[in-house]
Amino acid sequence: MDGVSHAPRTVEEVFSDFKGRRAGLIKALTMEVDKFYQLCDPEKENLCLYGLPNEAWEVNLPVEEVPPELPEPALGINFARDGMQEKDWLSLVAVHSDSWLLSVAFYFGARFGFGKSERKRLFQMINDLPTVFEVVTGTVKQSKDQPAAHNNSSKSKSSGNMQPRQSVPQPKGVKISPPHKEEGESGEEEEEDEQGATLCGACGDNYAHDEFWICCDVCERWFHGKCVKITPAKAEHIKQYKCPSCSTKRARV
Incomplete structure (x- = not known):
């Protein structure tokens, strides 16, 4: 819903937005x-889901002016909420x-x-x-096997402030990212490649040791x-x- 009074002007600024x-x-x-589910009441008017540059979001009515300052999200996402399975509805909203x-x-x-080169660079950054x-x-x-693939025990853990190869008994049932290999150890590059393919289910960023x-x-x-x-102590x-998503789904059921 925010306007473009401080619109990004460079490829880097557009990508940051x-x-x-x-x-x-x-x-x-x-x-x-x-929270999102409750806001999308089918009894309300046409609603849109907006992502904001500051990493916030809001469900709101579409803007009144035509044409709008920015392209508008899909209209009326709330009407389909109760007509399909929740996961299918969320997937549909995600595609839009x-x-x-x-x-x-x-x-x-x-x-x-x-220009052509700037558009290409922007798309490549987005596509990554x-x-x-x-x-x-x-x-x-985002398989749990990827971070654990190079760990001899699935019941060992490591946070960023632990020394490489140091293993500590892990709470049963809780899987935490493994320690990374020391420099010069064989297979290091392959390990880093596989770890890089693991993405956070919340923010989508890559795994980092x-x-x-x-x-x-x-x-x-x-x-x-x-x-x-969640901290290592917790x-x-x-x-x-x-995770929060699975917890809320279970509670709703």
């Missing part, structure tokens, strides 16, 4: 599903959200005269990120500890971890 809006949409469709994100980014590109749909549905490979991660025992997706507000007392 894209990432902020994308993060807000992913938050609505994964971390704050219950991806389309909207691209339209906003390339609207800025057109408005500020991006998983789509909102991929994050919401888990179709991007210096960050604390935790795996949901229900959907088996990995999350940054900071994204789901993880010590969790027997079975459920």
